[in-house]
Amino acid sequence: MRTDFSPGKALRVLLAASLLAVAGAAMAEDGDVDVDEPAYAGNPRDPYEGFNRAMFAVNEVLDKYAAKPVAQVYDNVTPLPVKAAFGNFFANIGDLWIGVNGALQGKVGDAGSDLARILINSTIGIFGLFDVASELGLERHDEDFGQTLAVWGVGDGGYVFLPLLGPRTLRDTAAWGVDYLADPLRSVEPARLSNSVTAVRFADIRASLLPADKIVAEAALDKYAYIRDAYLQRRRNQIYDGRPPRLDDDEDDD
């Protein structure tokens, strides 16, 4: 989920506040060790669970009254070919950063193919509105700076859930900041245009998740945990480019 939604300042303040709160929660956790109850010391992958659940609750409200209705309107008024064109356009711009991250991870062949994709889609694909490169067999890759850090051996720092940004890990939150700075659409002039583009992209991303909403609501015993575990699994899959080593069936993960 690349939710680059930014009425800029508000978001940065929110982000800073959230990070402070995470740090606070982390320190609180340290001070309060259960001595006589060794059975369960919390989920090791979700050390800030209390904070995360609170933010999750905030996000549920924001999503219900703001993000989701906007996405639904976008979904209803935008015809499929237009949606596909928007999706392709954003994807074409994203291919540059994907290629850079592929190269940073040592996947030179992938990076070259990403470059070829940009050249083909920006020309024959008319400014990226059509994904001709995929038709020609040049597969789109899925990379971001968080994956690069993971490949470089940076640990994930635990799971965090932030309003509007959704599920992340600490590593991926920091890396998302880098992804955000590297985003060419951020520096489009005038700022009004750049903001509109960001808003459309946000609506586009949220709309693409609409079909999943129902499944999550029906399938989950605990929606928070369901989303967390799905995110962590998906992330692991992305880091290993779709071929993660198998975890032992009968043991706990990790």
Added chain:
Amino acid sequence: MNAMKKLLAFAAAACFALPALAQQAPNEMVQQVSDEVLDILRKDPDIKNGSTAKLLELVDQKVLPHFNFTRMTALAVGKDWRKASPAQQQQLAEQFKTLLVRTYANALTSYRDQKLVIRPFRMKPEETDVLIRTEIQQPGNKPVALDYSLEQRDGVWKVYDVTVAGISLVTNYRDQFAQEVRNGGIDGLIASLVAKNRSLEAGGKK
């Protein structure tokens, strides 16, 4: 006499055909079942009109026989599985099956206009646990990876996990199930599954 001969020949052919069928390669089985199910999804008038009952019937007859729900449930429950009595295990498997079928049967209908492509697959003849990678191709969207884990037991291949875009539908329940067991034991988990299924059934009837 001629008819008798034909019958015998047919019976003999059937005898030879049966073991061959049982040893059908797992990728062929996945392909065949998905082709068949997608074909029905596209053509059946009741399902097109949104009949959940008909859809569940289709899943029950064509899809479920190829799944091993006991194995799936054991995987989802994890190490608590061994603490459950055989009766509890059976209840868990039954409830988990109901939940998965209810949730994902409806998702099936959205695959109507999409194409399922099985990625190149190779296996050694002695292998009994394989991963079949497929891709759902949809117009105007990135393809979604859909992988099936299959295990061979007694000459028959059965699915024990489905992974969508890297998310295993079975292991995604592990932490939730462990949480329920911590709070209310195995019976607590069974009770939550029963309650969840009841609420879904009530919601579906509206």
